[in-house]
Amino acid sequence: MERSYGLLNLIKTTYNATLDSGDYSDWSRILTTYLGKTPEIEFRNHQDTISTILYIIFDDTNSNSVLNMITKARENARSVQEHISRELWLSVNKYYLHLSQDNISAKYKKEDPISIVNELLQYNHIYYSVADISQERGNAYCFMNLGKYLERVVQSIDFLDVRIINLDQNNENLYESYFFKNLLISIGGYQLYLKTFKSIFSIENIIEMIAINEKFPRSIIYSVNKLNIHTQRLNNFNQINDKKLIFLLGKLSSTLKYTTIESIKIKGLENFLKEINVDLNKISISIDETYFNQKY
Amino acid sequence: MEKLIGQYHQYPNTWDEMFDASGGVRSLYQEFSSFLNNIEFENLNQMKDFSNQFFRNQGVTFTVYNDNKGVERIFPFDVIPRIIGIKEWTFIEKGIVQRIKTLNLFLRDIYHEQFIIKDKIIPPQLVINNRYFIREMINLSVPKNVYTHISGVDLIRDKSGDFHVLEDNLRTPSGVSYMLENREITRRLYPNLMPKHKVLAVDNYPQMLYKQLKTLVDKSDPEIVLLTPGLYNSAYYEHTTLARLMGVELVEGSDLVLDNHEVFMKTASGLRKIDIIYRRIDDDFLDPLSFNSQSVLGLAGIMESFRQGKVCIVNAPGTGIADDKAIYAYVPKMIQYYLNQEPILKNIQTYQMDHPDQKEYVVNNIEKMVIKKTDGSGGYGMLMGNNVSEKEIDDYLHQLNKNPKNYIAQPILNLSTAPCILDNELVPRCVDLRPFAISGANKIEVCPGGLTRVAMRKGSLVVNSSQGGGSKDTWIINKSEDA
Numbered sequence: 001m002e003r004s005y006g007l008l009n010l011i012k013t014t015y016n017a018t019l020d021s022g023d024y025s026d027w028s029r030i031l032t033t034y035l036g037k038t039p040e041i042e043f044r045n046h047q048d049t050i051s052t053i054l055y056i057i058f059d060d061t062n063s064n065s066v067l068n069m070i071t072k073a074r075e076n077a078r079s080v081q082e083h084i085s086r087e088l089w090l091s092v093n094k095y096y097l098h099l100s101q102d103n104i105s106a107k108y109k110k111e112d113p114i115s116i117v118n119e120l121l122q123y124n125h126i127y128y129s130v131a132d133i134s135q136e137r138g139n140a141y142c143f144m145n146l147g148k149y150l151e152r153v154v155q156s157i158d159f160l161d162v163r164i165i166n167l168d169q170n171n172e173n174l175y176e177s178y179f180f181k182n183l184l185i186s187i188g189g190y191q192l193y194l195k196t197f198k199s200i201f202s203i204e205n206i207i208e209m210i211a212i213n214e215k216f217p218r219s220i221i222y223s224v225n226k227l228n229i230h231t232q233r234l235n236n237f238n239q240i241n242d243k244k245l246i247f248l249l250g251k252l253s254s255t256l257k258y259t260t261i262e263s264i265k266i267k268g269l270e271n272f273l274k275e276i277n278v279d280l281n282k283i284s285i286s287i288d289e290t291y292f293n294q295k296y
Numbered sequence: 297m298e299k300l301i302g303q304y305h306q307y308p309n310t311w312d313e314m315f316d317a318s319g320g321v322r323s324l325y326q327e328f329s330s331f332l333n334n335i336e337f338e339n340l341n342q343m344k345d346f347s348n349q350f351f352r353n354q355g356v357t358f359t360v361y362n363d364n365k366g367v368e369r370i371f372p373f374d375v376i377p378r379i380i381g382i383k384e385w386t387f388i389e390k391g392i393v394q395r396i397k398t399l400n401l402f403l404r405d406i407y408h409e410q411f412i413i414k415d416k417i418i419p420p421q422l423v424i425n426n427r428y429f430i431r432e433m434i435n436l437s438v439p440k441n442v443y444t445h446i447s448g449v450d451l452i453r454d455k456s457g458d459f460h461v462l463e464d465n466l467r468t469p470s471g472v473s474y475m476l477e478n479r480e481i482t483r484r485l486y487p488n489l490m491p492k493h494k495v496l497a498v499d500n501y502p503q504m505l506y507k508q509l510k511t512l513v514d515k516s517d518p519e520i521v522l523l524t525p526g527l528y529n530s531a532y533y534e535h536t537t538l539a540r541l542m543g544v545e546l547v548e549g550s551d552l553v554l555d556n557h558e559v560f561m562k563t564a565s566g567l568r569k570i571d572i573i574y575r576r577i578d579d580d581f582l583d584p585l586s587f588n589s590q591s592v593l594g595l596a597g598i599m600e601s602f603r604q605g606k607v608c609i610v611n612a613p614g615t616g617i618a619d620d621k622a623i624y625a626y627v628p629k630m631i632q633y634y635l636n637q638e639p640i641l642k643n644i645q646t647y648q649m650d651h652p653d654q655k656e657y658v659v660n661n662i663e664k665m666v667i668k669k670t671d672g673s674g675g676y677g678m679l680m681g682n683n684v685s686e687k688e689i690d691d692y693l694h695q696l697n698k699n700p701k702n703y704i705a706q707p708i709l710n711l712s713t714a715p716c717i718l719d720n721e722l723v724p725r726c727v728d729l730r731p732f733a734i735s736g737a738n739k740i741e742v743c744p745g746g747l748t749r750v751a752m753r754k755g756s757l758v759v760n761s762s763q764g765g766g767s768k769d770t771w772i773i774n775k776s777e778d779a
Binding site for chain 1: 346483484487488490491492494497499500502503506507510517540541542543544
């Protein structure tokens with residue numbers, strides 16, 4: 001669910017960016033980076049854009065299409081129906097049924113792409129709200145959140161890795177206001193950025209917000225803190241006395257807490273992200289060992 | 297659709313934005329006309345429905361009060377954009393900058409040395425007796441000598457295609473949020489045409505405004521707030537939009553307090569000092585100690601803070617005098633007086649009704665004249681001589697005779713028309729243009745385009761939103777009509 005949310009937002013802002021700049025080349029990069037598919041065609045016009053959006057959302061041969069993500073989310077939800085609330089299952093199922101309607105892709109062909117994505121995002125929003133108000137705060141809720149925040153932190157790292165590191169400082173579009181606006185909207189941070197940094201757009205400010213701003217719900221530090229909270233809850237609920245996972249999460253959380261934009265600059269963004277990726281891999285393995293592959 | 301273009305009947309003696317006098321499509325609209333030729337009317341209606349739904353979903357509404365009841369309405373929007381070439385826009389931009397620079401110098405002058413009165417360029421009574429001339433501002437220096445930070449200059453095009461200034465709005469000009477939302481919807485309606493035309497962007501207006509406001513104080517990170525009269529104000533949507541997009545707090549008078557003449561905002565973490573107030577309330581309601589004592593919209597004592605230089609108020613109090621309709625007639629002379637330049641943008645011939653000869657001429661030619669109150673706005677309190685009964689004229693003149701200096705008259709000009717989609721037809725409707733200019737400490741910036749207001753009723757010249765007017769997006773494109 002979290003991955004589909006990220007992908008839909010990416011589609012929306014990429015589409016917005018093409019409307020502003022008339023440059024359709026971003027779609028190529030998205031297909032390669034997020035869907036692992038090297039496009040055979042060159043993106044030249046609006047019609048190419050529509051076909052690409054529909055492909056990203058509906059192509060059932062691509063495991064990373066929104067349709068397949070939601071299908072998998074539904075399968076997961078179906079297999080754990082006794083652990084999740086009835087309302088939550090219904091919301092995921094309804095999303096799946098909507099996407100898998102006959103001819104839905106054809107129906108959407110003539111519609112405004114932003115309206116299509118907004119319609120789908122509504123299902124994601126409903127899912128989050130239903131989870132919040134109907135799911136008991138037990139193991140299932142914590143596992144859902146572990147998955148959600150692991151996925152989110154990966155998306156934030158990808159955002160910095162793919163969209164920020166490779167920014168061409170000589171690209172004149174960079175100095176157009178819409179560039180930063182679209183970039184920030186794609187990660188849901190435009191509003192907070194304006195409040196924090198007003199209208200002074202700089203890459204450093206964006207890195208700072210996405211890496212270490214504790215108030216930004218899509219920052220790396222926010223997700224890591226949440227992982228920490230839910231791990232501790234799980235350990236309490238299940239009386240698990242595991243030191244390794246708590247240690248790894250505490251270490252990463254502390255590292256991020258004492259990281260500043262200056263220290264990232266000294267280390268280099270690429271190295272900073274590499275180190276976090278290594279830590280995350282360890283955390284991910286440790287989650288698996290602690291909760292799913294326990295040795296008795 | 298070709299049939300529809302063929303059935304387009306231009307108003308006589310009127311400049312049409314899309315078609316020339318012989319009915320040919322102007323070169324700026326060539327691509328757009330191809331688009332219209334290839335689209336089914338049903339699709340245009342769908343675009344219209346889509347835009348209406350968009351405005352409703354976004355909450356882009358204004359409130360109209362009738363019988364003390366506020367009704368939220370969508371500002372009617374026409375899906376066909378108005379296109380202006382870069383050459384013409386550059387001319388307009390220069391004209392606006394020249395005009396705003398002049399009006400600012402005028403305000404500085406009349407609140408200080410009053411050279412313009414001493415040199416007999418402007419009659420003293422026009423200034424001294426003007427209700428917008430605020431005595432509290434005399435000899436008061438404003439930050440960086442800027443009075444008119446935000447201006448919306450209304451322009452119209454006459455039958456020969458020349459732009460004229462209809463009025464200078466220097467108090468709290470509104471409409472900028474409609475300009476932003478019109479662009480937001482248009483880029484979605486024309487995903488192919490917009491990038492192709494390389495339309496100049498307007499969506500950085502809030503950033504432009506923030507940056508220019510920042511230059512007014514010598515602080516790297518000043519606290520700026522937007523002061524609104526509140527939820528029930530007709531432009532409340534605009535206030536929230538601007539505050540959100542600038543990243544500043546939206547406050548009401550009750551959110552502010554004074555301490556030792558410093559202005560503070562109440563926040564959950566205590567009081568926070570404010571450096572700049574972008575107020576969207578009129579002078580009258582700004583400070584009950586200085587102006588309307590009944591007002592609870594502003595903050596008692598804020599004028600004293602302003603006087604002591606503790607806070608910067610945007611636009612400065614007292615700017616209303618420079619957009620008064622009687623003063624308007626003198627702007628070309630002001631430009632020559634202060635800048636020693638010829639006016640770039642023309643004024644409309646204006647007759648002072650307290651001048652017996654001019655009044656006589658107006659009364660004798662009333663069917664060709666529009667009479668306006670000098671302090672009127674929103675299209676209220678005016679008389680269109682070509683469209684009223686004799687009794688209405690007599691009643692109006694009776695009122696006018698009680699205080700003729702409060703009235704001016706202008707010839708009725710045929711506003712230019714632009715094609716609109718109305719009742720399943722492509723029809724001409726009168727339009728004006730309100731570009732928005734922002735003055736900071738060092739420069740004046742004009743946002744490319746502005747709000748094109750449309751008189752939605754057939755033959756009407758009234759474009760005001762409160763009187764059934766609508767709007768359309770304005771595209772400034774990097775191409776010229778002559779090319």
